[in-house]
Structures are given as C-alpha cells and as structure tokens.
Amino acid sequence: MRSFFVACDLGVESGRLMLGALHEGALTMSEVRRFPNLPAQEQGGMQWNIPELYEEVLAGLCDIGSYEEAVRGISCNSWAGDYLLFDSKGALITPAFHHADPRLQEGRNRVLARVPLETIYEETGVQHAPGSTLFQLGAEKSRRLGRAAHLLPVADAFNYLLAGVPRTEMSLASGTQLWNPLTRTWSRRLLDAVDLSPELLPPLVAAGTRLGPLRPELARKTALEDACVVSSCSHEMAAALLGLPVTPGESWAFLRMGSWAVMGAEIEEPIISEASRQLNFTNELGYGGAVRFSKQTMGLWVLEECRRYWKQHDREIDDDLLTHLAGSAPAFESLINPNDPRFLTPGDMPLKIQAFCRETNQVVPRKPGPIIRCVLESVALLHRKTLSELERLTGRNIGCIYLLGGSANALLNHFTANAVHRLVIVVPEDTTAVGNVLGQALALGHVRSLDEARQIVRSGARLQKLIPYAAAWDAAYARLSQLISG
Secondary structure, three states: OOEEEEEEEEOOOEEEEEEEEEEOOEEEEEEEEEEEOOOEEEOOEEEEOHHHHHHHHHHHHHHHHOOOOOEEEEEEEEOOOOEEEEOOOOOEEOOEEOOOOOHHHHHHHHHHHHOOHHHHHHHHOOOOOOOOHHHHHHOOOHHHHHHOOEEEEHHHHHHHHHHOOOOEEHHHHOOOOOEEOOOOEEOHHHHHHOOOOHHHOOOEEOOOEEEEEOOHHHHHHHOOOOOEEEEOOOEHHHHHHHOOOOOOOOOEEEEEOOOEEEEEEEEOOOOOOHHHHHOOEEEEEOHHHOEEEEEEEEOOHHHHHHHHHHHHOOOOOOHHHHHHHHHHOOOOOOOOOOOOHHHHOOOOHHHHHHHHHHHOOOOOOOOHHHHHHHHHHHHHHHHHHHHHHHHHHHOOOOOEEEEEOHHHOHHHHHHHHHHHOOEEEEOOOOHHHHHHHHHHHHHOOOOOOHHHHHHHHHHHOOOEEEOOOOOOHHHHHHHHHHHHHO
16 A cells, blocks of 8 residues: 655745655655745845745645545655744744845844854854854844744744644754754754744754644645644755665765755764864754764856856857867866855856966866866866865765765766765755655654665665766866965
C-alpha cells in the first residue's frame, strides 16, 4: 500500500507542492502545483503577499485531495530570515516584510549599537546576515510587536496556519540569529538587544515532530481529513541534506549552486571560534541535531551580470552557444578573484573583469567566450579554497561533494570537480522536497531511521557523477591564491 506525503516547498521566487508516494522502499515524487512568490513594493515597504501564497498552498492541497488518495502527512519548508506575526486569535498581522526592505539598514544599525558582530557570532555561530530575523526585529515597531501573540519563521508560520499549533522547528530557528546552537535555546542576550519578549516565540521542536491534524475547516475544504501536519525540516537546506543519497560512514560535503554558492558539511557539534568567524563559516541545525557548518561564497552572480549587461546592449547570446564559446576558449588564460569587492555589485561586469586582468598583468579577455571561461574557472578554484578551509576547521578529509542546483551550469560542474580534485555527485533538483517527505515519513513511522531514509534515496536517485581528471588545475589554484592574497 502506498503512503502519500505533501511537501510544500516555499522559495524566495516561487513555491510548489510536491506529492511523494512511498511504496515498498521506493519513493516517487510528482509536482502538483507551482506558483510565483514575488514581493511587492508597497507604500509601507517591500512586502510578501502572504494571503496569496497561502491561497496557492490551499489550492494545491485541494488538487491533491481530488485524487482521493490517503495522504498521511503535510509539511512546509522555506528560506530563513523572514518571519510572520500573528495576533492572539491567529490572524496574520500585516505587512509581512521582505528581507531586502530598506528598513533593514536602520534595524541593523540599532542592533549593532547594542551588540557587536563578534558577540552575535559568539552567541549564535551565524555569520553577518543583513536580512536576518535579528536585524529585521531591530527595525520593528513596538506597536506591532505589542499586538502579536506569535512570531514564526515562514515555513513554521504556514504549518501553524494549517494545523493551528504554533511551533518553531530548530533548523529554521538556527537561521534567525536569535538562537544559540550550544544551549539549543533562544539567546536571551540577543532577545534583549531587540526588546523582544520570549513569550512571542513559540516552543522549539526538533525536525520530525507531529503537530496535529489539519484544522477542521481546512480538512473539509481539501478533503484531506486523515493528513497530519508535521514539522519536518523547516529550513530548505536542512531538508535538502536529509534528501541526499549519503552512504553510512561517507565523508562528504555539499555545495549548493546559485547566484551565491554555499559549501559545507554536517558535523556533530558547532564550531564557534575566532578562526571560523574570520573565515566566515556559519553553524545551523539539520536533521537529528546535526550541525550544518557552511560558508557562503561567490556562485553564478558574475556570470549572470555579464549576461544581463550583454542583453541590455543588444549582445544577448544563447546559453548553449555561450557555453560552447567558453569551453572552446583557452584554459587558464586569465583568472579573477571572485571575492574582489568590484564584482559584488551590479554594473558593466565584462569591463570590471577586463580591468582586473589588466591590473594583475594577465591576458585581457575581450570576447564573451574567454570572459565566461575566466569567470567559471575562477569560481571553481574558489570552491577549492573553501573546501580547504572546511577541511582545516573540521579536521576532516572530504571524499566527495554533493552538488545541489547542478542544472545551473554544466560546464562549471565539470570545472569544479577538476578544481577540487574530488568526486562530485550532481543530485536531482527535487532534493529539498524529497528531504521534506522523508522527514514526515520518519516522524509518522513509515521509515525507521535516517540510514533507511537515505537508502531509499540511493535506490531511486538519478545521479550524475563527475570524476576529476585534469592535473593542470593545481598550478591554476596557485595563481588564484596569489591573486587573493595580493
């Protein structure tokens, strides 16, 4: 008999509902509904349209209810930082601010006037995040907080809307910059810094906690009377790591690719030291109490800005052609330091790349192919630097890297495998939803252990394995190291 689970995967640009079917140790995933999630610039600032997002979730649940299958569980996952406020009757207090709202600068300044960045890191193990819950609360109005009964991160807020039970799951709590990973409780020192009453923060629960059935009116509306709302892994990255096909005893790291890349590993205890702070590593929680120790660094931002600039100036190039041109360009002709401040802001990115190469006495790339190859090789080599730092801080020798978001740029995937000299395993795009479903299955007793969950993933995953083969990357890494240190 098949057991069905619904993963509400809420992202900063779009959301989707995925239906997972578990049967005899095999899991199949189907997308039921996808919808945009775009902020609106209103008079009060940049805001999320939470009522519309909620209606999309309900519409997806109604679609699933029409299948007349016995859905066992429902759970939401989301990004970290943003939060929703509810009054004592459970009504949403609007607006729901976006993490890029201009008020954040004011909030950040207020918080840092009370608590320095070094202390925030010591308390939370989380690096400076301008859009964090902590800094957003620094900009909150006391009147709004005075009306509130609950403050919940986004995914936990949607679980509350579905079940009527306010709980904060610890993986998402760990991304607020209000939570201490050593004590595994809220940081009273930081709550005091933003004048936040602990009573506004619902009880903390571990990933894989049953919250209860759908609210009666929702159960009738969706025809999902037997579904239990579960607090699976509320943080999208925690869910994604639960959904990886990791082998027991394997020494692995993960790399999530996007405009910005995140590389890290799961460890048993947080690493909060001056070295980890200086190297910009963050500690957040994963499934089973594991610590997600990671660093954000440059991803595809520079490439995306080059494309945007060319498009604006009537030089738009098809992605496949651009990849072909980059692959055909000379290897290691020019490199950049992707973390150079000039590359962190929008503008004429090709010109910035050319200026960097000129200043460092390298061949100046003129055409799109050599420019893109320069960017991709440099980013891949930067991943090697991050991996070296990760191994040094954790004391581990990493054997392989699981790559999330690998569909973004196949050429960069191959460059990364060669640069880091490790097996790179490209995992499917639905890994977050898979982890969400498995967290529910574990909570409801349909899967007995984390090892069994990951065996289910291994048996059905479509994996692409990239084996490194080019020794020439060692000399290129030495060049990049000189560019960074110089």
